[in-house]
Amino acid sequence: MTPRKQRMLAVGLAGVGIALATVFTLTAMKDNMMFFIPVSDVVAGEFPSDRNFRVGGLVVDGSVNRDPGSLEMSFRVTDLRCELPVRYTGVLPDLFREGQGVVAHGRISNEGDFEADTILAKHDENYMAPEVAESLAEHVSEQTAGLAQGSGECDSL
Numbered sequence: 001m002t003p004r005k006q007r008m009l010a011v012g013l014a015g016v017g018i019a020l021a022t023v024f025t026l027t028a029m030k031d032n033m034m035f036f037i038p039v040s041d042v043v044a045g046e047f048p049s050d051r052n053f054r055v056g057g058l059v060v061d062g063s064v065n066r067d068p069g070s071l072e073m074s075f076r077v078t079d080l081r082c083e084l085p086v087r088y089t090g091v092l093p094d095l096f097r098e099g100q101g102v103v104a105h106g107r108i109s110n111e112g113d114f115e116a117d118t119i120l121a122k123h124d125e126n127y128m129a130p131e132v133a134e135s136l137a138e139h140v141s142e143q144t145a146g147l148a149q150g151s152g153e154c155d156s157l
């Protein structure tokens with residue numbers, strides 16, 4: 001084989017190797033991506049049923065239920081338009097409380113509740129996760145513009 005053909009073969013094999021590495025990396029990233037879905041979309045049934053996703057909003061006042069001595073609890077999260085029941089087993093962040101913003105990682109159970117694996121609470125009084133803030137701002141602007149009145153489900157909060 002001539003040196004030119006050897007170089008061409010080496011360049012071709014390097015290109016194939018880079019293409020395979022790119023495919024493997026993108027596949028791994030796709031499996032580990034965590035999408036944020038607004039509460040209204042989850043209630044409407046627009047969520048990935050085959051994978052975990054994130055949902056966030058404000059914890060509804062008076063909705064937190066926990067049995068004494070148990071790590072199991074339930075509460076509702078709202079985006080000011082719809083509410084979603086959330087169940088969680090584990091230790092909550094110190095800043096978790098009613099009326100505060102949270103982001104929950106998990107999936108919808110067969111009963112229709114969001115089964116959270118992880119709960120994240122805002123880390124100080126001035127911060128809210130960007131996805132949650134955008135979702136809440138969108139629904140507040142709809143309500144102030146009068147667009148949300150009578151437009152469908154969940155508007156009777």
